[in-house]
Amino acid sequence: MSKPAVKNHEPLFHVVKRPAIPTWQSLLIRAGAILAALIVAGLVTFFLTGLNPIDVYSTMIDGAIGTEKRIWNLLQGIALLLCVSLAVTPAFKMKFWNIGAEGQALMGGLAAALCMILLSDKLSPALLILVMFITSVVSGAVWALIPAIFKAKWNTNETLFTLMMNYIAIQIVSCFSFKYSVPKGSGSIGIINSISKAGWFPSVFDQKYFLNILIVVILTVLLYVYLKHSKHGYEIAVVGESENTAKYIGINVKKVIIRTMILSGALCGIAGLLMVAGTDHTIATDTVGGRGFTAIMVSWLAKFNPIMMFLTSFLLVFFEKGAIAISSEFDLNNSFSDIITGIIIFFIIGSEFFINYSIKFREKEEKRK
Amino acid sequence: MGAPAIELKNITKTFGQIVANKDVCLTVNKGEILSVLGENGSGKTTLMNMISGIYYPDHGHIYIDGQEVLIRSPKDAFKYKIGMIHQHFKLVDVFSATENIVLGLKDEKNFSLKDSEKKIREITAQYGFELEPSKKIHEMSVSEKQTVEIIKVLYRGADILILDEPTAVLTPQETKKLFAVLRNMRDSGKAIIIITHKLHEVLSLSDRVSVLRKGEYIGTVNTAETNESELTEMMVGKKIELNIERTKVEETPDRLEIRNISCINREGVTLLNNVSFTARAGEILGIAGIAGSGQRELLESIAGLQKLNEGEILYHNPSTGYTENLRDKSPVKIKELGVRLSFVPEDRLGMGLVGNMDIIDNMLLRSYKKGKSAFLNRKNPKDLANKIIEDLEVVTPSAKTPVRRLSGGNVQKVLVGREIAASPTVLMVAYPVRGLDINSSYLIYNLLNKQKESGVAVIFVGEDLDVLIELCDRIMVINSGKITGIVDAETATKEEIGLLMTRNDGGESNE
Known part of the structure; x- marks a missing residue:
């Protein structure tokens, strides 16, 4: 037998699964998490830099939405991130872990850039944009189709496969960056067609990003309807929930995997098009800028609901822009904005735990009796 | 009967809004077999998991030998000489029985497998187990594996044994042997708790019965002073009729004809071995067998989910009069042929x-x-x-x-x-009442009977032989992928079916 001292020590706390809680309560928990994140980030700011957190936060808000131009930039940032997030969502719903959105978008962007370089003097502007659209969509789709075929036919691990495809895409882009670099040998392409603006998305209402934003809004609604109300969307959900059930009711699982990955890749291709034709007017290895990975988080946090994904991408882009503003305003190191963003994301993700579980502390001795 | 070995007082455990146990009190004496009876979902397993340290109760007290104790982990339970035999065995397949039994023990000086084996032989002799300690787990039958699990806890010196639905995977013959062993253990002073929902087992084995209903403790009665209907009433909360009516349908044309089908999986294991039978319209064909004998593969190959190596599956279409071969056709193809096949698989969710x-x-x-x-x-x-x-x-x-x-x-x-x-013409159901309470079970039986009366060919894979005998018209017994017999349910006995279930069991007889 053991020492008696251990005997009457109830554990300090234990974790208990919560009953399903109403939506307002879960929203409250999430709001509380953001508030807690801001307090902790404020404290960290204060102790690391000695700055007044209130100043820092007002700079943050100002940096994100302080002027009309900044608001448009914010919306543009949301649009690009949201577009990639939309792209990965059908695959994720199918439990196909496509972490190759970075590469798929890059290939889409590369296709658009090559069209701009090679075809600008051969096609009319409208036709050029149409061709760019088609080639981007096809390139992105092909880049996603390759791992999908391997998964469907030989059940290879799609996570590793799509990840490795990213590096191949990066190498291909860097190869073309050398081939078409301006000036020759510099290794970067520079702004394409800066004078003729061939293949550039036109400004609408004097806003150069308007078209990007509009396209993503339309895609969001379409994808929502597709996932929720179409037969294809239903098949995706069934395959994702249980492959056995899918086979049991006669869904051709391989076909659904391939079809859905083509869709996912094609949407990534569109994202690449928006980044090249609608934003940067050039292509480089960092054009997608990690959005292919951030998109995974956007999609998960929104539980694969395209409409909710607008909110999650807003949150991430808002803090990113705000954090950049404080870095430059207070002359802080660039990494500081990453620290702030990291703290905030940590709290948002952590709040999910408290939505599903609660913690029970040891009751006081008198209360037990 | 001795002093209380373990006492539970007002144990409460909740999972979210589900109250698994509410103010449950229970006492087990030394040298006694206590049955914990309750329908599925009544909180039996949760309660036992709290005794064995897997869950921690929200409220309540546990006493062992009159001393209050806290059991926070399986290690604590082990310290208090509590041993649980779970429904799903936790054994290493490639190890021998002895190796599995001593696995994880730390405190033995001069450890040698030989000594352990000797000790295991002593235990088997003492209580009347049948076990060869050097046999590998993967060569064992389900009942032998269970024996290993029981000896594992005895080897560790357990005085309080908890068995979670121990007979669910056993044939009638194996059950009898298990009960004999349990009685020996009781007579040597162990306290034994058996979780079950089978009434006849309770009556034949235990000294006292504690009944749970929907997480609440209903009461404890002496087995000698009770009967099936009283226990059912305690368990369900009201009186119910436990009869299944078997009607005879006049015309029973052949609907589905299985001819010599065989199925070998990728690893080269034969799952179905030259199986032939006929399912008739207006009849319930029962399929009995130890779990994993090929029932699942049989139904899935009819449903178009399992590729076959040999044989034919012929469907006689009542509306067209044609006969179709369904072998290796996908579920969609089968549907397109006008075959109205419904399938309730074992794995519901x-x-x-x-x-x-x-x-x-x-x-x-x-x-x-x-x-x-x-x-x-x-x-x-x-x-x-x-x-x-x-x-x-x-x-x-x-x-x-x-x-x-x-x-x-x-x-x-x-x-x-x-x-x-x-509105199927063939309805296949696998273990349709597993996990269901008594009322729901009888509702399902009635539904199947109605389907049969309306001319559907029903194929029913079941595990409770009493139910199979009451409900079905014919019972087919499957054993290691082979059909060992088809009997008339009206004249068959449980023992007869039990023998068919284990016959030719790869040369390794359990008799």
Whole structure:
């Protein structure tokens, strides 16, 4: 037998699964998490830099939405991130872990850039944009189709496969960056067609990003309807929930995997098009800028609901822009904005735990009796 | 009967809004077998998991030998000489019995497998187990594996043994042997708790019975002073008739003819070995056998989910008069041929239904492809969902509740309801009452009977031989992928079927 001292020590706390809680309560928990994140980030700011957190936060808000131009930039940032997030969502719903959105978008962007370089003097502007659209969509789709075929036919691990495809895409882009670099040998392409603006998305209402934003809004609604109300969307959900059930009711699982990955890749291709034709007017290895990975988080946090994904991408882009503003305003190191963003994301993700579980502390001795 | 070995007082445990145990009190004496009786979901296993340190109670006290104790982990339980034999065995397949039994023991000086084996032989001799300590687990039958699990806890010196549904996987003969061993252990002063929902076992084995209902403690009675109907009433809360009516259908034409089918999986294991039988319309064909004898593969090959190496599956279509061979055809192809086949698989939430979808979307599974539109029509499935909820008395907040939130019985009603709604000519059901309470079970039996009366060929894979004998017209016994006999249910006995279940068991007889 053991020492008696251990005997009457109830554990300090234990974790208990919560009953399903109403939506307002879960929203409250999430709001509380953001508030807690801001307090902790404020404290960290204060102790690391000695700055007044209130100043820092007002700079943050100002940096994100302080002027009309900044608001448009914010919306543009949301649009690009949201577009990639939309792209990965059908695959994720199918439990196909496509972490190759970075590469798929890059290939889409590369296709658009090559069209701009090679075809600008051969096609009319409208036709050029149409061709760019088609080639981007096809390139992105092909880049996603390759791992999908391997998964469907030989059940290879799609996570590793799509990840490795990213590096191949990066190498291909860097190869073309050398081939078409301006000036020759510099290794970067520079702004394409800066004078003729061939293949550039036109400004609408004097806003150069308007078209990007509009396209993503339309895609969001379409994808929502597709996932929720179409037969294809239903098949995706069934395959994702249980492959056995899918086979049991006669869904051709391989076909659904391939079809859905083509869709996912094609949407990534569109994202690449928006980044090249609608934003940067050039292509480089960092054009997608990690959005292919951030998109995974956007999609998960929104539980694969395209409409909710607008909110999650807003949150991430808002803090990113705000954090950049404080870095430059207070002359802080660039990494500081990453620290702030990291703290905030940590709290948002952590709040999910408290939505599903609660913690029970040891009751006081008198209360037990 | 000795002093109390373990006492539970006012034990409460909740999971979210589900109260698994509420103020449960229980006493087990030394040298006694106590049955804990209750329907599925009544909290039996949760309670035992708290004794064995897997869960920690929210409230309440546990006393061992009159001393209050806290059991926070399986290690603590082990310290208090409590041993639990779970429903699912936790053994290393490539190790021998001895190796599995001593696995994880730390405190033995001069450890040698030989000494351990000797000790194991002493234990088997003392209580009358049949076990060869050097045999590897993967060569063992289910009953031998269970023996290893029991000896494992005895070897560790357990005085309080908990067995969770120990007979669920055993044949009638194996059950008898297990009971004899348990009686020996009782007579040597061990306290034994058996979790079960089978009434006849309770009556033949235990000294006292404690009944739980919906997480609440109902009472304890001496086995000698009670009977089946009293226990049922305690368990269910009201009196119910436990009879299944077997009607005879006049015309029973052949509907499905299975001819010499064989199935070998990728590893080269024979899952089905030259199986032939006929399922007739207006008849319930029971399939009995130890779990994993090929029942699943048999049904799946008929449903078009399992590729066959040999044989034919012939369907005699009553509306066209044609005969179709269904072998190696996909479920969609089978449907296109006009074969109305419904299948309630063993794995309800992993195959028959999608747990995260609501009842309406689960109805859609069978019908979503209808029509040319690219979009879903949820109108008819919604009507069907509401009809099933009403007709089968499904307990659910609404048709929009995810199926995984429903209790086991209600999940099964949704699945069976959907499959019957397709007005099948062949209805295959695998373990349709597993995990269901008594009321729901009888509701399912009635549904199957009605299908039979309306001329459906019903194939029923079951585990409870009493039910198979009462419900079915003929019973086919499957053993290691082979059919060992087809008997008339009206004249068959449990012992006869039990023998067929184990006969020719790869040369390794359990007799």
